Amino acid sequence: MYSQSQLAYAPTPYSYTPSSHLTATINLDQEVKLADNAAERDLHESLAEIYSIIITLDALERAYLRDSIKESEYTETCDRLLRQYKSNLADETVQSAFGDLESFKYEWDVCACGTTVGPEGRKLIEYKLEVPKATERLRIGLPATVQTQPAHTNHRPLSTASFSNHNPNTSHAGPTANATHIVSASENFITLFDAIKMNMLSKDTLHPILVEIIQAVNKVTDRDFENKGKIVQWLITLNQMRAAEELTPEMAREVQFDLNAAYDGFKSVLE
Structure with a gap:
């Protein structure tokens, strides 16, 4: 009565067919090291810290513009974030790996929050950060209340x-x-x-x-x-x-x- 054979997978509206090319080529039970040594681990942690500072600073700027935070609290927090940002980049190794803000925002070859894979042990990561408020504040280097x-x-x-x-x-x-x-x-x-x-x-x-x-x-x-x-x-x-x-x-x-x-x-x- 039923001439068609049963599909081995659930059909989708786009008739997606699983591909063997998407199959993981590593042992999923094996721990993946994010760094091969202490220096590389410190570098990744510093870049991750910079990433989080940028995200936090952008949220802070938006809160200040919406008048959702007191000026005194904004000034103190913004000044601390700017100092932390500069402090991280004071290290020559971090500065060299960081490059500049625009390149870090859109394309970077070190993943601060994921695995490192690829021919050279690294993976091209596109952060694509949309943080215009933080970008402007980092460009000026002063809280808006001080400016x-x-x-x-x-x-x-x-x-x-x-x-x-x-x-x-x-x-x-x-x-x-x-x-x-x-x-x-x-x-x-x-x-x-x-x-x-x-x-x-x-x-x-x-x-x-x-x-x-x-x-x-x-x-x-x-x-x-x-x-x-x-x-x-x-x-x-x-x-x-x-x-x-x-x-x-x-x-x-x-x-x-x-x-x-x-x-x-x-x-x-x-x-």
């Missing part, structure tokens, strides 16, 4: 006369405390200019000074004074350099010119 942090409303900018008569070693509450931030910002500008004159042009020298400058001026005023954006632009430029890299003489002259203009703009808001 554009407003001053407290009860701390109005002081006049230059108040600044010149202020003793920075004296601690007072109220508007006088703002003079301390003015002194700090001015000192950091001068420190940067001195570093450039002394030909100290490496990223690990100039970047921390620029961070202190932007933090100090943001504590003084929330006004977007003339050439303030130059500070952030150079922060981004330095943030994309390696720690030991140095500015060229031409770039050093541009930094000094731009930051002099920013310093003049900053002083103008105090008048």
